[in-house]
Amino acid sequence: MKVTITDIAQAAGLSPATVSLVLNNRPSRISESTKKRIKVLAQEMGYRPNFAAVNLRTSRSYTIGLIVPDIRNDHYATYAKGLEDFCQEMNWSMILCTTNQSPLREKQYIEALYAKNIDGIALATTAPYADNSIYTSNRELLLSMKIPIVQSDLTNYKEPINAVVCDHEKGGYIATLHLLSLGHRKIAFITGPSSLEAAQSRLNGCKRAFKSYNLKWNDSLVYEGDYTYESGLNGIDYLCDKEFTAVFALNDSMAYGVYNGLSKYNLSVPEDISVIGYDDHFLSAILTVPLTTIRQPVYEMGKEAARILIHAAEHPDTKPVITSFELKLIVRKSTRKIN
Amino acid sequence: MKVTITDIAQAAGLSPATVSLVLNNRPSRISESTKKRIKVLAQEMGYRPNFAAVNLRTSRSYTIGLIVPDIRNDHYATYAKGLEDFCQEMNWSMILCTTNQSPLREKQYIEALYAKNIDGIALATTAPYADNSIYTSNRELLLSMKIPIVQSDLTNYKEPINAVVCDHEKGGYIATLHLLSLGHRKIAFITGPSSLEAAQSRLNGCKRAFKSYNLKWNDSLVYEGDYTYESGLNGIDYLCDKEFTAVFALNDSMAYGVYNGLSKYNLSVPEDISVIGYDDHFLSAILTVPLTTIRQPVYEMGKEAARILIHAAEHPDTKPVITSFELKLIVRKSTRKIN
């Protein structure tokens, strides 16, 4: 049978209260000798706390929920790992919720997490859904629950909220600047969905870089993708009859599509066309032609998100914070100087 | 404030017990009219069950734990997704535990999961640890807790246990057969750690294929890797002065290393050397030279693992089952016929 705090109390000839105080290292005026005795006894009898009881009593679960679209995506997996590593250090747990971009499923998760007295939620749903009404009703549900939340990326909130973010405008800027500084002037862009704020920011950064070089922006060299490999391929099909010397794919997956799209037209990277990506997927370093890209410190963002959440759970009146992370240009072999 | 079952009971002029029965759709002899009344009331008052109380009362958490070495690894991410999708269908939750191959961390997780009244654990730690004593003590701990367990891959248990497995001997066999049927006779093998049972099985399958062709096995063309990209690279460095026309890397990550290792020596795939992998990582399909490989139905295995666990939790006296999945040869562009 499971050993409870009462069992220990009985064995020690003490009350459950005393045992509880000792085992939780609470400030109390209990003699060192009984403290010792209780701890030894607990050890010997194989005591393990029952979290459900603690949870019921204190309304604390020492558990956070992570809501992501897809854990197979390296970006979210890395974020999850950051969160999870920090939780582990703190002896917390993490419940993984993958929504497959379904707002209904998201709603179910939010309610389930609430029922579990979750102590915080890390939201990494970047994409607003087609059905916006459910989307916003989920937000409201979430906010009404008064559980600490930390959001990644998306920042278009009216309410103050915890967030870990990157300055994507700057990311777009430095990537474009890199191409410009290598002499490229005809640059094609394969963007993310225009409905996403972060995707818009990246593109704005690109435009700013053009402006800083006094170049005029050419919309016909912009293809709107959806962050998938396929849309990278499609982008090249769209661009094939246009003139350009470099492609900026606004995430790495699309850059891989670009690679293969270009090779279909017998164009090689970087000899014929320079390619730059965005994200620094772990794969980008090991491609036959390693990809130049912009790195987001996703793992660190995950850790920080967990830190914020756990802190907020333990200090309920903390003001929301937005932590910003630096993007970094990683130069590899897929971009080259031209004249 | 949170609405409880007692609040509803009061509002309805009934007892908490009645409300509980209705809200859980338990077989009972409660009139349809009061049923309706309670449900409407619960809805109106915004009732949400408190799982901690249910958990404490019933010792059930409707939660399973997944223990994996690393969620960034596509294999485990896919497995996790399978589990999680099934859990979601059943309204269960999944706690993610990544061990980074640390047996100590694994131990901590096991204890934490136990404390949470976890209803089942999916173990996907394929690698026995260097320190075998902790490793086995973890197993014993796990078994002593009498929680349903489902193991993937590793099957060298004395005790009967639930498992989802692939016949890796056969996988090694069909991959090797593929190369042999294309005319290759000098085949190099880059294997997994010999300490792993599954790695051994794969290699045994390779040997059986050789035997079936009446060919003699050549140990000098075998390099023992550790399933990492780097060890694929190293394998080629080791093999570079030997004669071979094909390489079988016993997982896809190493195959990517092989790709890049070969290109270092100006050998191209498949013109000079045919390459076959194992796993069917999502990437293998989108490489510039898409990789021929053996597919494990990992997602389905995850789903099945969740099914087994949830079933076992609900029917405590079920006998352990081992479900075996079919491996499949996926022929792409990295292997070619020679004469």
Added chain:
DNA sequence: GTGAAAGCGCTAACAG
């Protein structure tokens, strides 16, 4: 220095 008692929200047996 330590103990008694109450109660978190829910369920399960039994009693009407």
Added chain:
DNA sequence: CTGTTAGCGCTTTCAC
């Protein structure tokens, strides 16, 4: 057809 009662294991005043 529905209510009463007891209790899951733990924490937390407050009392001694």
